[in-house]
Amino acid sequence: MRAYQYKARNRRGEALTGTLEGETPEAVAEQLFRSSLTPIDITPVERRGVSKEIKLGWFRPTVTLDELVLLCRQLYTLQKAGVPILRGFSSLIETTRNPTLAVALKGIVDDIQSGRELHMALARYPAIFSPLFISMVKVGESTGRLDDTFLQLAGYLELEKETRNRIKAATRYPLTVLLAIVIAMVIINIWVIPAFADAFARFDAELPLATRVLLAVSQFTLDWWPHLLAGITGLLLALSFWIRTEEGGYIWARMILRTPLIGHILKKAILGRFCRSLALAMRSGVPLVQALSVISGVVNNAFISERILSMRDGISSGESIARTAAATGMFTPMVLQMIAIGEESGSVDDLLLETAEHYEREVKYDLARLSDAIEPVIIVVIGVIVLVLALGVFLPMWDLSSAVNKR
Structure with missing residues (x-):
C-alpha cells in the first residue's frame, strides 16, 4: 500500500485534508465515504529526495x-x-x-x-x-507492541535467509559443472577442432558424418560468432523484458514451478514462506484479507501470487480459509486438513506455522537429495559430449593412421 493525500468535506461542508493509506485511490475514497466524508481530491504522496x-x-x-x-x-x-x-x-x-x-x-x-x-x-x-515488514510495523504501532514485532520479524528474516542459503548451496555444484561444460565446448569449437581440421585437410579421405558435423559447427561458430553473441544477448534482453510484463511474468513463474528436479522444491519453499508469513501476520493482528493482499506481493512468484489473491477474494465473499485454499489447487490434502482443523479450533496461526515447518522440512530433505538426483543427469551429458568428440575427432584419426601404416 502507498500513502495518498486527500481533500474532503464532512457533513457540514467543512474542508478537511489528511493522509490515508490504500491500494488505490478508489480504496481511499471508499474509506472516506465510510467515515462520512465526501472526497474532493486524492493524490499519491510524492517520495522525498x-x-x-x-x-x-x-x-x-x-x-x-x-x-x-x-x-x-x-x-x-x-x-x-x-x-x-x-x-x-x-x-x-x-x-x-x-x-x-x-x-x-x-x-x-x-x-x-x-x-x-x-x-x-x-x-x-x-x-x-517489504510490504509484510511495513504491515507488521503498522500493527505493532497501533497495539503498542513494536518490540515484539521487531523480534518476530528478526526470526522470520533469519528463516528466510536460511532457506535461500540452502537453495544456493544445493544448486551451486550443478550450475558450476554446467558452466564448465559450456566453457569447454566454446574452447573446443574455437581452438581444438580447427587444429584437427587442418590435419584432416592434408589427407584426401572421406571423413565420418560425426566429424563433418563437428567441423561444420566449428566453422559456423568461427564465421558467425559476432552474430551469435549479439543474438544470444538480444534473446536474453528480450526474455528479461518479457518476464517483466504481467502475462510474461505469470507464464514464466508457472514454467519455473514445473521445471524438472527443482520445480517442486521451489513450490514447497514458496508455500512454506506463504504459510509462515500469514501466520506471523495473523499473530501480529493484521486483518486476514489485508494480510493475504500483502503476502501476495512478497512470495516472488506471479503464479502463486494470483492463487493467493483468489483466496483473498473468496474469503472476502464469506468463504472459509480451507475452501479457498482447496480451490487454488496448491496445497496437499494433509495441509488442507490442518487448515480446516485450525479454523474449527480457532488456532489457524498455530496450524499455519505447523504447515510452514512441514514444508520447510520437506524442502530441506529434497535439497539434500538434489545433488544425488542431478549428478546422473550431468554424467550422462558429459558422457554424450565425450562420445561425440571421440567419434568425430579420434575415430578419423585412427582410420587415417591405419591407412598410413598400410602404405
Whole structure:
C-alpha cells in the first residue's frame, strides 16, 4: 500500500485534508465515504529526495537479509529498554556500515520528526522494507507492541535467509559443472577442432558424418560468432523484458514451478514462506484479507501470487480459509486438513506455522537429495559430449593412421 493525500468535506461542508493509506485511490475514497466524508481530491504522496537517491544510485550496495535481521534485533533491544523510537533510529545511523541503509535511516528519522508514522516512513523505501515488514510495523504501532514485532520479524528474516542459503548451496555444484561444460565446448569449437581440421585437410579421405558435423559447427561458430553473441544477448534482453510484463511474468513463474528436479522444491519453499508469513501476520493482528493482499506481493512468484489473491477474494465473499485454499489447487490434502482443523479450533496461526515447518522440512530433505538426483543427469551429458568428440575427432584419426601404416 502507498500513502495518498486527500481533500474532503464532512457533513457540514467543512474542508478537511489528511493522509490515508490504500491500494488505490478508489480504496481511499471508499474509506472516506465510510467515515462520512465526501472526497474532493486524492493524490499519491510524492517520495522525498532521499528515497530517490537510493533508487537511482547505480553503485549503491544493496541491503542484505543479514543487515535487516541485525537492524530488527537492535530495534527490539532499544524498544525493550524503553528508548524512544526516534532516538533509537538516530543512534543506529552512526553504527550502520551499509551506506544505503544509513541514508534510509536518515530519511526515516526526518519523516518521524515531521510527524509521519513509522510504517509510513518505512513505506518510502520499498527496495529495503517489504510490504509484510511495513504491515507488521503498522500493527505493532497501533497495539503498542513494536518490540515484539521487531523480534518476530528478526526470526522470520533469519528463516528466510536460511532457506535461500540452502537453495544456493544445493544448486551451486550443478550450475558450476554446467558452466564448465559450456566453457569447454566454446574452447573446443574455437581452438581444438580447427587444429584437427587442418590435419584432416592434408589427407584426401572421406571423413565420418560425426566429424563433418563437428567441423561444420566449428566453422559456423568461427564465421558467425559476432552474430551469435549479439543474438544470444538480444534473446536474453528480450526474455528479461518479457518476464517483466504481467502475462510474461505469470507464464514464466508457472514454467519455473514445473521445471524438472527443482520445480517442486521451489513450490514447497514458496508455500512454506506463504504459510509462515500469514501466520506471523495473523499473530501480529493484521486483518486476514489485508494480510493475504500483502503476502501476495512478497512470495516472488506471479503464479502463486494470483492463487493467493483468489483466496483473498473468496474469503472476502464469506468463504472459509480451507475452501479457498482447496480451490487454488496448491496445497496437499494433509495441509488442507490442518487448515480446516485450525479454523474449527480457532488456532489457524498455530496450524499455519505447523504447515510452514512441514514444508520447510520437506524442502530441506529434497535439497539434500538434489545433488544425488542431478549428478546422473550431468554424467550422462558429459558422457554424450565425450562420445561425440571421440567419434568425430579420434575415430578419423585412427582410420587415417591405419591407412598410413598400410602404405
